[in-house]
Amino acid sequence: MRLKAxxxxxxxxxxxxxxxxxxxxxxxxxxxxxxHGARLVASLALGLVLVGFLLVAQWKGxxxxxxxxxxxxxxxxxxxxxxxxxxxxxxxxEVLRLEDRVRDADVQGKSxxxxxxxxxxxxxxxxxxxxxxxxxxxxxxxRISDADRVLLPQDFxxxxxxxxxxxxxxIAVNGRRLGPHSGFSGGDGxxxxxxxxxxxxxxxxxxxxxxxxxxxxxxPGGLKAxxxxxxxxxxxxxxxxxxxxxxxxxxxxxAGRPVRNR
Amino acid sequence: xxxxxxxFALGITLGLLANLSVPAVLLTxxxxxVLAALDSCMGGIRASLERTFDxxxxxxxxxxxxxxAGFIVFVGDRVGVRELYLAAVVAFGxxxxxxxxxxxxxxxxxxxxx
Numbered sequence: 547m548r549l550k551a552x553x554x555x556x557x558x559x560x561x562x563x564x565x566x567x568x569x570x571x572x573x574x575x576x577x578x579x580x581x582h583g584a585r586l587v588a589s590l591a592l593g594l595v596l597v598g599f600l601l602v603a604q605w606k607g608x609x610x611x612x613x614x615x616x617x618x619x620x621x622x623x624x625x626x627x628x629x630x631x632x633x634x635x636x637x638x639x640e641v642l643r644l645e646d647r648v649r650d651a652d653v654q655g656k657s658x659x660x661x662x663x664x665x666x667x668x669x670x671x672x673x674x675x676x677x678x679x680x681x682x683x684x685x686x687x688x689r690i691s692d693a694d695r696v697l698l699p700q701d702f703x704x705x706x707x708x709x710x711x712x713x714x715x716x717i718a719v720n721g722r723r724l725g726p727h728s729g730f731s732g733g734d735g736x737x738x739x740x741x742x743x744x745x746x747x748x749x750x751x752x753x754x755x756x757x758x759x760x761x762x763x764x765x766p767g768g769l770k771a772x773x774x775x776x777x778x779x780x781x782x783x784x785x786x787x788x789x790x791x792x793x794x795x796x797x798x799x800x801a802g803r804p805v806r807n808r
Numbered sequence: 809x810x811x812x813x814x815x816f817a818l819g820i821t822l823g824l825l826a827n828l829s830v831p832a833v834l835l836t837x838x839x840x841x842v843l844a845a846l847d848s849c850m851g852g853i854r855a856s857l858e859r860t861f862d863x864x865x866x867x868x869x870x871x872x873x874x875x876x877a878g879f880i881v882f883v884g885d886r887v888g889v890r891e892l893y894l895a896a897v898v899a900f901g902x903x904x905x906x907x908x909x910x911x912x913x914x915x916x917x918x919x920x921x922x
Contacts, residue, residue, distance in 0.1 A: 589852065598818065599823040604838045604842055607838070
């Protein structure tokens with residue numbers, strides 16, 4: 547084969563070859579760089595996918611483990627047991643302390659209740675003695691008939707004293723309750739209780755132990771025997787199972803006042 | 809960069825969807841392995857920023873680091889030194905922060921924030 551065109555010089559050929567080689571290398575590098583970049587991203591992405599996956603799996607496993615005693619080492623279990631023992635001790639102390647408080651409160655409540663009961667009973671008794679309440683109870687009735695009106699107020703004072711000595715708690719004459727301020731007055735055959743005349747027939751009622759009261763009145767040489775000796779005076783004592791005596795209106799405007807303790 | 813973030817998100821999504829949880833016995837193994845894999849990824853990102861990334865090195869490093877971490881935990885378990893896994897944790901932890909620091913530095917350089 548013959549070449550019609552004149553051959554390029556050797557120098558020109560070398561230049562062309564070098565240019566081609568350079569271009570090829572640049573292209574190869576570009577391809578390489580592209581490929582390299584792709585592989586970089588791909589491998590890193592793969593790694594990160596794996597990391598993410600494992601992270602979540604681990605997370606879930608760890609969350610589900612909380613409270614799983616089997617997964618704990620002996621050392622960890624020992625620590626847990628120690629902590630729980632400590633907590634138990636503390637709770638036990640707390641229980642004991644609270645039980646103590648309950649007991650204290652109980653005792654206090656009981657004693658308070660008892661004191662209140664005692665106080666209420668005392669108040670009740672004092673009211674009975676003071677004549678502030680209606681009273682019902684066993685006792686005696688002493689009937690006196692003084693046709694000639696020979697009895698004096700002192701005789702009634704004697705009767706009251708005698709009854710009180712016999713344990714009378716409440717005394718009434720003709721339905722008039724004798725309170726702490728009651729007194730007998732009068733004269734010339736007229737007997738007045740707290741200023742109101744009564745008689746000539748009298749009914750003295752006393753609440754107390756009937757047998758003792760009767761004995762107090764009927765003992766030999768006692769009141770009944772003495773008064774029966776008066777002209778026209780007759781007495782009769784009868785035991786009664788249930789006497790009811792009304793209250794008196796308490797006096798107000800007292801001159802004295804209670805002395806306060808302390 | 810966006811691709812990497814998406815990949816990480818994809819991994820988390822897959823993990824959530826898979827409904828797979830690591831059994832209690834393997835928790836330490838996988839934990840250390842995760843740390844190793846994370847360290848490898850950080851190392852890879854750092855290398856790519858330094859333009860010295862090589863995919864073979866990365867993949868080999870990823871797998872070997874992870875396996876080695878698991879192996880160390882295993883050996884510790886068998887030998888009776890359970891705390892040996894701490895060695896792996898410390899080593900990978902230090903490397904992780906080292907890589908993180910380098911990445912931050914390179915990133916700032918790249919952005920011209922320095």
